[in-house]
Each structure stands twice: as structure tokens, then as C-alpha cells.
Amino acid sequence: MTDFSLSNDKVYLLVRNPSSVFICWTWSRARAEVFEAPGCDPQIVVRLSAAGDKVPVVEQAVPWNAGKLYMTPPEEGRTYTAAIYARNKDGVQEKLLESNAALTPVSSPRPGLSAGYASAEFFRRSPV
Amino acid sequence: MSSKGSILFLLHAHLPYINHPEHADFLEENWFFEGVVETYIPLISVLERLVRDGIRPGIAISISPTLGAMLENEHLENKLRRYIDDRLELIEKELVRVENDPVISKTVRLYAQLYGEAAEMIRKYSGDLITPLKQFQHAGNIEIITTSATHAVLPMLAHPEALRAQISAAADDYLDRFNTKAEGFWMPECAYDPRLQTYLKLSGFKYLFTESHAVNLSDGAPKNGVYVSYRTPNGINIFARDADSSREVWSAKFGYPGDPAYREFYRDMGYDADYDYIKPYLNAGGVRRSLGLKYHRITGDVDLAEKLYYDPDEAMAVVERHAADFLDRRMRQVEEIHSSKGIRPVIVGCYDAELFGHWWFEGPAFLESVLRKIRQDRLPLQFVTPGEYLNSCPEPVEINPQISSWGENGYFDPWVNETNDSIYPKVLDVTDRMIGTANRFRSQDLPSVTLRALNQAAREVLLAQSSDWPFLMYIGSHAQYAAERVDVHTANASRLLSEVLEKRIDEKALVELEKKNNLFHRLDFRLFASISKF
Numbered sequence: 248m249t250d251f252s253l254s255n256d257k258v259y260l261l262v263r264n265p266s267s268v269f270i271c272w273t274w275s276r277a278r279a280e281v282f283e284a285p286g287c288d289p290q291i292v293v294r295l296s297a298a299g300d301k302v303p304v305v306e307q308a309v310p311w312n313a314g315k316l317y318m319t320p321p322e323e324g325r326t327y328t329a330a331i332y333a334r335n336k337d338g339v340q341e342k343l344l345e346s347n348a349a350l351t352p353v354s355s356p357r358p359g360l361s362a363g364y365a366s367a368e369f370f371r372r373s374p375v
Numbered sequence: 376m377s378s379k380g381s382i383l384f385l386l387h388a389h390l391p392y393i394n395h396p397e398h399a400d401f402l403e404e405n406w407f408f409e410g411v412v413e414t415y416i417p418l419i420s421v422l423e424r425l426v427r428d429g430i431r432p433g434i435a436i437s438i439s440p441t442l443g444a445m446l447e448n449e450h451l452e453n454k455l456r457r458y459i460d461d462r463l464e465l466i467e468k469e470l471v472r473v474e475n476d477p478v479i480s481k482t483v484r485l486y487a488q489l490y491g492e493a494a495e496m497i498r499k500y501s502g503d504l505i506t507p508l509k510q511f512q513h514a515g516n517i518e519i520i521t522t523s524a525t526h527a528v529l530p531m532l533a534h535p536e537a538l539r540a541q542i543s544a545a546a547d548d549y550l551d552r553f554n555t556k557a558e559g560f561w562m563p564e565c566a567y568d569p570r571l572q573t574y575l576k577l578s579g580f581k582y583l584f585t586e587s588h589a590v591n592l593s594d595g596a597p598k599n600g601v602y603v604s605y606r607t608p609n610g611i612n613i614f615a616r617d618a619d620s621s622r623e624v625w626s627a628k629f630g631y632p633g634d635p636a637y638r639e640f641y642r643d644m645g646y647d648a649d650y651d652y653i654k655p656y657l658n659a660g661g662v663r664r665s666l667g668l669k670y671h672r673i674t675g676d677v678d679l680a681e682k683l684y685y686d687p688d689e690a691m692a693v694v695e696r697h698a699a700d701f702l703d704r705r706m707r708q709v710e711e712i713h714s715s716k717g718i719r720p721v722i723v724g725c726y727d728a729e730l731f732g733h734w735w736f737e738g739p740a741f742l743e744s745v746l747r748k749i750r751q752d753r754l755p756l757q758f759v760t761p762g763e764y765l766n767s768c769p770e771p772v773e774i775n776p777q778i779s780s781w782g783e784n785g786y787f788d789p790w791v792n793e794t795n796d797s798i799y800p801k802v803l804d805v806t807d808r809m810i811g812t813a814n815r816f817r818s819q820d821l822p823s824v825t826l827r828a829l830n831q832a833a834r835e836v837l838l839a840q841s842s843d844w845p846f847l848m849y850i851g852s853h854a855q856y857a858a859e860r861v862d863v864h865t866a867n868a869s870r871l872l873s874e875v876l877e878k879r880i881d882e883k884a885l886v887e888l889e890k891k892n893n894l895f896h897r898l899d900f901r902l903f904a905s906i907s908k909f
Contacts, residue, residue: 255804255807255808257803257804257807259533259799259800259803260533261530261531261533261787261791261799262530262778262786262787263786263787263788263791263792264784264785264786264787264788265786267788269791269796269799271796271799271800271803272800273800273804314800315796315797315799315800324777346533347533347534349533350568350569350778351778352592352777352778352779352785352786353592353777355588355591355592355785
């Protein structure tokens with residue numbers, strides 16, 4: 248859920264792996280009050296677009312105060328941005344926020360190219 | 376004998392910044408004391424012995440700025456001395472308690488030697504363990520590199536200003552600590568992102584390390600794989616980790632450290648011994664915890680209770696076998712690459728330094744044995760430092776490495792998942808505020824207290840970005856402490872930025888923060904400004 252001690256209306260896009268990106272957003276108190284007002288649609292739409300392209304490739308509706316979302320970009324090795332839309336008083340979806348651009352990796356065609364996750368190796372043996 | 380190839384051995388030494396002067400005893404500070412006694416001092420001892428015997432180690436060591444700051448922290452040094460004294464006192468008692476048991480006695484004597492050497496080295500260098508490392512570097516025996524300021528996984532930083540701040544602060548920190556400009560950069564968690572090239576270049580770095588698939592999946596799939604260095608389009612040299620040599624040393628299950636004869640890490644007398652006997656050596660709360668005295672060997676795939684006693688002599692015999700095996704495999708690897716590709720390959724082995732000694736107790740002995748055997752057996756292999764290799768290698772091919780890490784599955788899953796993603800809104804929000812405030816004040820002449828508050832806010836933001844907090848939350852080890860650290864640093868930064876904007880700085884609280892989170896002494900908040908004056 249959104250933490251209103253944070254100050255800005257902002258959305259960020261982080262890359263997780265070739266098929267998953269993480270999107271998180273914060274709202275200012277003023278924006279939260281708009282969403283909480285009677286009659287306001289509590290759903291927002293998060294749209295993922297390839298950078299420079301106006302057409303969203305994936306979108307998902309979530310509660311405005313969910314604060315985060317994982318999405319699956321359709322293509323590896325591309326730069327994406329995320330945008331948040333909400334319905335305005337005329338019922339039209341209006342863009343509120345746009346994220347930073349982030350490049351997704353390409354997955355390895357040859358499993359085992361990587362030596363594995365070194366730092367977790369010994370923690371994982373822990374019997375505790 | 377002339378070499379057919381080279382081994383580039385990089386040890387990455389890092390701990391998160393943990394400094395709690397407000398507590399006489401703080402559990403997580405033990406990570407530092409254990410690291411010093413079990414890894415850093417034994418590695419320095421190995422280097423000293425090799426150099427004394429005329430063997431040039433020729434390895435690279437990455438020392439994170441947070442670890443460097445802890446190694447120079449007098450408060451931690453005093454606690455470290457007490458930690459070592461406490462252990463030596465307990466070991467004295469143990470030597471008496473087990474005097475009629477020749478098996479355990481041998482292991483206790485080993486600990487007496489380990490902690491005795493630690494005490495002696497602390498005394499010899501007046502508590503400053505950076506000094507011998509600096510000396511080794513100045514003499515050309517090793518090469519020391521750095522990493523991002525607080526070991527942030529850089530691709531997780533959405534703001535380019537934050538990338539620049541992490542890299543630039545690390546370069547300044549290295550210059551202050553080692554009196555020379557940093558040339559090599561260890562990507563925390565081997566996490567590469569093409570956005571980094573610009574900032575690494577601006578900070579003067581000449582080479583970096585990446586995971587193997589960053590190179591193997593790059594445009595044009597380089598035909599020589601990870602066995603040569605490459606160059607980014609803006610001229611930074613790239614070394615890629617070799618998976619084969621890494622796995623042999625890394626893997627607790629399939630690699631050398633899992634041998635049944637080696638010391639078992641998780642069976643510790645802090646949990647085994649009579650409570651009243653060890654109570655003086657536990658923390659103030661009296662809760663059982665690891666004391667570093669471990670008397671059992673891995674034994675095999677059995678419960679901790681069924682582990683057999685450790686035999687140091689048997690373990691050392693296995694070390695010798697493993698060192699010979701490691702070199703034999705490298706020889707065959709080099710021969711194969713040499714004949715199939717017609718190049719003199721460089722095998723890049725990158726390891727967390729703390730694996731050697733702390734997790735894998737026999738690790739420092741393994742490293743020493745490997746380095747001695749190359750000389751003794753006159754093997755056509757040589758250890759090279761990154762700078763040496765770059766001075767003699769063929770012109771590197773230009774590539775664009777792929778975004779990647781050495782994390783699970785090769786990307787960023789360990790640092791962004793359901794266990795830890797709650798930290799990102801806080802960290803990114805406070806970073807954004809830091810950038811905005813830096814932009815607002817960057818050109819102003821500021822009163823000293825305002826400047827100090829902004830600089831401390833910048834320190835707190837950097838500390839909140841450390842990769843260790845999401846990692847600990849992910850593995851469920853000290854997860855609450857890690858989450859609290861994110862909360863504390865983001866709250867500290869946020870409060871300081873508000874105080875600056877509202878012109879009501881609480882100087883007493885500022886002084887306390889400056890004492891506690893006292894790294895990056897000449898950090899300038901303007902590093903976070905969008906158009907830097909630097």
C-alpha cells in the first residue's frame with residue numbers, strides 16, 4: 248500500500264529479469280485526497296510502453312493505493328517506460344505519471360553460462 | 376617457464392556499514408569482527424608470507440568503501456580488540472578443558488594461533504589494516520580496486536544522478552584511502568547496466584568486471600568468450616567472470632568448500648557448550664550465538680548433531696589436493712583454449728573475499744597453496760593483476776555488454792521480489808528529494824551547518840541504497856535489521872532535507888548522526904545535483 252509519508256507523485260520502473268519488471272509509485276497527500284474523494288474511480292491503469300513508442304504493450308488496472316506491480320514486458324532487450332492513468336471527472340483516462348526508462352535484459356540461450364549466485368551459496372546451507 | 380595463459384584472481388571484500396557506538400555490544404557488528412579475524416587478517420598473513428618468500432601474489436582485491444571506513448573506524452577498532460581479547464580468554468579456558476582430548480585440543484590450538492595472530496597484527500599495524508594492503512599495492516604485489524560507495528546494485532537506481540553519486544563518491548573515497556586514483560571498479564553483485572559507462576568514465580575508471588553472460592550475450596557474440604578483455608564504446612576495459620573456475624571454488628555443494636574434511640561452519644560452541652560456561656562471552660541479553668569456535672567437520676550430508684570432530688591436519692592435506700586439482704584444471708582449460716582459439720587466455724576468477732576464511736575456513740590456505748605451487752611446480756601459468764594484463768594484452772575488441780548480474784538466474788531477482796520490494800518507494804523517493812534539494816542549493820553559499828546537514832543527508836541516502844538490505848530481507852537473515860536500516864536512513868535523510876528547507880536544523884541531532892554514520896568525510900551533497908559542478 249502507498250506510504251503517504253513520502254512526498255511526491257512519482258512512478259519508477261525497475262528491471263527484474265528478461266520477463267519481469269517492477270513498477271512502484273508514490274502519491275502526495277494532495278493526490279491521495281483526490282482519489283479518496285466521493286465519486287472518484289479508485290482504479291488506476293498502469294501501462295507499459297516501449298520507449299519512444301506511444302502505444303502501450305501491456306496494461307493492468309489496479310487500486311490507486313496498491314503502490315506496486317510486476318508486469319511482463321512482451322519483448323526482451325528493449326527499453327520500456329511505465330505510465331499511470333486515472334479516470335478524470337469527465338470519465339476519460341488521463342495520464343498522471345510517467346516513469347524513468349529502463350532496459351530489459353535478454354535471457355541466456357545457454358543455461359549455465361552464469362556460475363550461479365555466489366553470495367547466497369553459504370547462507371542457503373544454514374540449518375536455521 | 377613462459378606462460379600459456381594467466382589467472383586473474385579477484386577477491387571482493389565487502390561488508391555493509393554497521394557502526395553502533397550507542398551500544399557496547401551489537402550483534403551485527405560481529406560480522407565485521409568475524410570478517411577481520413577469519414578473513415582479512417588471514418589473507419594479509421598469506422600475502423606477507425608469500426612476499427617474504429619471494430613469491431609475488433599478483434592478485435586483485437576489491438575493498439568496498441563501507442568496509443574501508445569500518446577498517447579505519449577507531450570505535451570499531453576498540454570493540455574489535457575487546458572481541459579478540461574475549462575469544463583469547465575463552466580459548467585459554469578451552470585449552471585447559473580439553474587438554475586430555477588430543478583431537479579437540481589440536482583444533483583449539485589452531486584457534487589460539489588464529490586469534491593470537493589477529494591480536495599481533497592489530498598491534499603491529501596500530502589497528503590500521505589498510506596500511507599493509509597499501510604497502511602491498513605500492514610494492515606491486517597486489518592491485519586494489521573499489522566498488523560503488525555503499526555497494527548499491529547500480530541497475531536498481533532509477534536516477535542517473537544516484538548512479539553518478541555512488542560511483543563518484545567511491546572514486547573520491549579510494550583516493551583518500553589509498554593516496555592514488557582508482558582504476559578498477561567491481562560492479563556490486565556483478566550487476567552491469569549500460570548507463571554506468573558514462574559515470575565510470577567521468578570518475579576516471581579504466582576497467583570493470585562483469586558476469587560472463589554480460590559479454591557472451593553482447594552484440595556480435597565475441598568469439599573469444601570470457602577469455603580476453605574487451606572494451607566499452609567509451610573506452611573502459613571489461614573483464615568477465617569465468618564460470619568454471621568460479622563454480623569449483625564457490626559451490627558449497629559441488630565445489631571444494633563442501634569437502635567432508637573441511638570445518639563445518641554452522642556447528643559452533645556458542646550453541647553447544649554449557650550455558651553458564653559461555654555466558655560471559657554472549658551479549659548482554661545472554662542469547663546464545665556463534666562464538667567462532669567450531670570443532671566439527673562437514674562430515675557429509677548428516678544432521679549437525681552427527682558431525683564428526685574436525686582434524687586440522689586432515690583438512691590441510693585436502694587443501695593441498697584441492698590446490699593441485701584447481702591448477703590442473705586451469706592448466707587443461709588454458710591448453711584447450713590456447714589450442715582451439717589460438718590465444719593466451721586470461722581466466723578471471725572472482726570471489727567474495729569473506730568466502731576465504733569465514734565461510735570456507737581453509738580458504739586462505741588454499742589460496743596460499745595455489746600461489747606457491749605455481750612457483751614450486753614451475754607451471755606455465757601466471758597470476759596477473761588487471762592493470763598488468765591490460766598493459767600487455769592485444770588490443771581489446773569493442774562490445775556493448777548486456778545488462779546482467781551474478782544473482783540467481785543471472786539478473787536482479789534477489790534484490791527485487793516480494794520479500795524486499797517495499798523498500799524501493801522509500802529509497803527512490805528520498806533519492807528524488809535529495810536530487811531536488813541538491814539542485815536548489817548547489818550554487819548557493821551555505822552556512823556551515825546547512826552544508827553539513829545536506830552532506831549528511833547525502834550520506835544517509837547512499838547508505839539507504841546499499842544492496843545488503845534487500846539481500847538480507849530476501850534470504851531471511853537479519854531481515855528486520857535490514858528493513859530497519861532502510862527505514863532509518865531514509866527517515867534521517869528526509870528529516871535533514873526538511874530541516875534545511877525549513878531553516879530549523881537540529882544541530883545536536885546532526886552531530887550525533889555525523890558521529891554514527893561517519894563515512895565519506897569529504898562527501899559533497901552537490902554530487903546529487905542534476906548538472907554537477909564537478
